[in-house]
Amino acid sequence: xxxxxxxxxxxxxxxxxxxxxxxxxxxxxxxxxxxxxxxxxxxxxxxxxxxxxxxxxxxxxxxxxxxxxxxxxxxxxxxxxxxxxxxxxxxxxxxxxxxxxxxxxxxxxxxxxxxxxxxxxxxxxxxxxxxxxxxxxxxxxxxxxxxxx
Numbered sequence: 001x002x003x004x005x006x007x008x009x010x011x012x013x014x015x016x017x018x019x020x021x022x023x024x025x026x027x028x029x030x031x032x033x034x035x036x037x038x039x040x041x042x043x044x045x046x047x048x049x050x051x052x053x054x055x056x057x058x059x060x061x062x063x064x065x066x067x068x069x070x071x072x073x074x075x076x077x078x079x080x081x082x083x084x085x086x087x088x089x090x091x092x093x094x095x096x097x098x099x100x101x102x103x104x105x106x107x108x109x110x111x112x113x114x115x116x117x118x119x120x121x122x123x124x125x126x127x128x129x130x131x132x133x134x135x136x137x138x139x140x141x142x143x144x145x146x147x148x149x
Contacts, residue, residue, distance in 0.1 A: 002082070002129050006030055006038045056082055059128040059135060066139035067126070071146050082129045085113065089122040091146065098124055105149070106141035 009019060060077065063084050067075040072091030075084050088098045095112035102108045102124070113123030128135055 004034050004037060006034050056128070059130070059132055060084070062132050062135050063126060063128045063139070066136065066143075070139070070143055073146075082127060084126045084128060085120075085123050086126070087123055095121050095124055101145065101149075102142060105145035106138070108138045108141055 064075050064077050067073050067086045073086050075086035095114045099112040111125040113120030
């Protein structure tokens with residue numbers, strides 16, 4: 001259900017009440033089709049979860065290994081979601097500069113780390129909710145662009 005922006009939380013009552021207040025203020029109603037999808041995801045056949053978990057593990061391995069092979073880039077293995085957050089400081093570029101460089105020179109779209117706050121400077125975020133083939137192609141484009149600059 002990536003992109004549906006639907007979630008749930010388990011929390012002590014006091015915290016759950018505060019979360020509820022925040023949600024009422026920040027979000028409007030979740031469309032019914034997304035609510036039905038959420039119900040189906042929680043109550044339906046769960047057999048594909050392990051299959052996709054393994055697939056995402058493989059994609060994570062591809063992207064982390066690939067990022068660590070790029071000049072000036074280092075990446076630790078993420079422990080959740082499907083995003084890698086590599087350090088790009090050794091490239092000599094800021095997060096914004098690297099994001100623009102990746103888009104203009106390698107045709108790879110990614111987010112500058114400073115989008116996530118001041119401590120994200122020096123990092124970029126890449127999503128690996130894509131095929132291994134596309135991930136590899138993006139990494140090859142980045143490698144070529146970084147080696148040609």
